[in-house]
Amino acid sequence: MNSIQLIGLEGIPEVKPGDALAAHIIDAAVRRGAPLERHDVLVVAQKIVSKSEGRLVCLAEVVPSTFACSVARARSIDARLAELVLRESRRIVRMNERVIITETHHGLICANSGVDYSNVPQEGWVALLPQDPDASACRLRDDLKERLGVELAVIISDTFGRPWREGLTNVAIGLAGINPLNDFRRQKDDFGRPLRATVLASADELATAAGLIMRKTSRLPVVLIKGFSFEAGDHSMKELLRSKEQDLFR
Amino acid sequence: MNSIQLIGLEGIPEVKPGDALAAHIIDAAVRRGAPLERHDVLVVAQKIVSKSEGRLVCLAEVVPSTFACSVARARSIDARLAELVLRESRRIVRMNERVIITETHHGLICANSGVDYSNVPQEGWVALLPQDPDASACRLRDDLKERLGVELAVIISDTFGRPWREGLTNVAIGLAGINPLNDFRRQKDDFGRPLRATVLASADELATAAGLIMRKTSRLPVVLIKGFSFEAGDHSMKELLRSKEQDLFR
Numbered sequence: 001m002n003s004i005q006l007i008g009l010e011g012i013p014e015v016k017p018g019d020a021l022a023a024h025i026i027d028a029a030v031r032r033g034a035p036l037e038r039h040d041v042l043v044v045a046q047k048i049v050s051k052s053e054g055r056l057v058c059l060a061e062v063v064p065s066t067f068a069c070s071v072a073r074a075r076s077i078d079a080r081l082a083e084l085v086l087r088e089s090r091r092i093v094r095m096n097e098r099v100i101i102t103e104t105h106h107g108l109i110c111a112n113s114g115v116d117y118s119n120v121p122q123e124g125w126v127a128l129l130p131q132d133p134d135a136s137a138c139r140l141r142d143d144l145k146e147r148l149g150v151e152l153a154v155i156i157s158d159t160f161g162r163p164w165r166e167g168l169t170n171v172a173i174g175l176a177g178i179n180p181l182n183d184f185r186r187q188k189d190d191f192g193r194p195l196r197a198t199v200l201a202s203a204d205e206l207a208t209a210a211g212l213i214m215r216k217t218s219r220l221p222v223v224l225i226k227g228f229s230f231e232a233g234d235h236s237m238k239e240l241l242r243s244k245e246q247d248l249f250r
Numbered sequence: 251m252n253s254i255q256l257i258g259l260e261g262i263p264e265v266k267p268g269d270a271l272a273a274h275i276i277d278a279a280v281r282r283g284a285p286l287e288r289h290d291v292l293v294v295a296q297k298i299v300s301k302s303e304g305r306l307v308c309l310a311e312v313v314p315s316t317f318a319c320s321v322a323r324a325r326s327i328d329a330r331l332a333e334l335v336l337r338e339s340r341r342i343v344r345m346n347e348r349v350i351i352t353e354t355h356h357g358l359i360c361a362n363s364g365v366d367y368s369n370v371p372q373e374g375w376v377a378l379l380p381q382d383p384d385a386s387a388c389r390l391r392d393d394l395k396e397r398l399g400v401e402l403a404v405i406i407s408d409t410f411g412r413p414w415r416e417g418l419t420n421v422a423i424g425l426a427g428i429n430p431l432n433d434f435r436r437q438k439d440d441f442g443r444p445l446r447a448t449v450l451a452s453a454d455e456l457a458t459a460a461g462l463i464m465r466k467t468s469r470l471p472v473v474l475i476k477g478f479s480f481e482a483g484d485h486s487m488k489e490l491l492r493s494k495e496q497d498l499f500r
Contacts, residue, residue: 201417
């Protein structure tokens with residue numbers, strides 16, 4: 001019927017290392033009266049995934065390198081934070097006096113390698129991105145399947161900046177059970193002519209849409225999306241990453 | 251209730267120069283049984299706006315410059331198309347053997363200055379972006395207000411590529427009645443600490459979400475979004491454009 005619903009799952013408690021996210025999500029969905037059904041998409045904020053996996057670091061335990069110290073000094077940031085940003089990165093894409101844009105070990109390009117203070121309960125601690133966000137999404141999908149008998153698509157999202165445009169939007173940093181790209185290149189437009197260059201980034205579109213509900217200050221780390229028809233299957237967020245050779249902006 | 255609905259308005263006829271989009275949209279909403287209400291957001295595909303404004307060009311009438319001919323030759327594209335791409339641009343941001351990324355006169359950075367063959371009924375014609383997409387959004391918003399007595403937010407969207415990531419997503423290229431940025435910088439996270447660097451690009455998030463319904467091959471150029479609370483007011487898509495001085499990728 002050409003209608004999509006985005007439902008924020010409220011009341012997920014503060015997630016601790018080792019927590020089963022699937023249990024929290026099912027509880028929240030029950031409370032919300034929103035059944036988790038086949039063909040639904042679940043978008044989960046990276047922060048709770050990282051917390052459940054214990055990807056939290058106490059800055060007091062980080063010893064910064066000489067390079068990290070010099071990077072930090074030029075930007076008036078904590079040298080231990082700079083050290084983690086560098087450790088989580090494969091290379092630096094750009095730096096100026098305000099930001100460090102890196103390519104993470106996963107191949108994601110973002111500010112500070114995704115290392116972030118916000119919504120981490122312990123003062124002086126930061127959260128890192130999950131080590132393997134596709135694997136995190138798979139585990140959650142499998143766990144939900146085991147508990148509910150239902151196969152969903154799972155997308156792990158984070159909030160990234162973009163070149164050229166102000167403001168952040170959510171993108172997909174990990175996924176399971178969904179083709180992240182929707183290829184219309186072999187289809188025709190409304191007048192029977194082939195569509196050129198039209199591959200839509202469905203997983204990013206879904207993550208961004210979920211961001212409309214997943215605001216930073218509201219405790220809403222999980223959004224259930226109903227009514228979007230997607231191609232199921234085994235895929236990876238790597239399909240969303242343009243290769244260096246194809247990229248004009250690295 | 252932390253729930254957002256995206257409703258595709260079907261059955262909008264092929265738009266012709268001079269058509270009142272507001273009338274088409276109201277008809278489609280009535281048929282859909284979806285009332286247009288205060289605080290709703292209407293996302294409208296650029297293509298129908300361009301058509302209603304007569305922003306269509308017959309390639310046979312375009313005389314390419316020497317530079318356009320050389321640009322076209324290196325990429326095996328139509329020299330008259332290259333001429334339009336150059337005319338619609340303020341400067342070339344990057345070129346390779348496949349694409350031309352330009353900054354349009356509006357300040358948008360995208361492939362081919364947004365000049366596009368798809369879904370244009372006349373063979374050999376192309377559509378240009380609206381001359382002033384904010385003004386287009388304002389006119390539509392005013393016309394809807396006059397006909398319905400209701401103040402909506404209007405966003406005009408187009409489908410753009412991004413650096414680093416595969417696949418296209420919708421972004422806002424014009425808007426009326428909505429603050430395109432949602433600034434959380436003075437708010438606190440869930441643990442009472444200030445949120446750093448968190449300005450969300452709401453208008454782009456809304457445009458991208460609408461893209462989930464507005465697929466290229468389905469005649470669905472208008473999506474109604476209900477349940478998103480936004481800051482109303484006089485704003486411009488220019489607020490979404492990062493200044494050249496602040497940008498690391500130009």
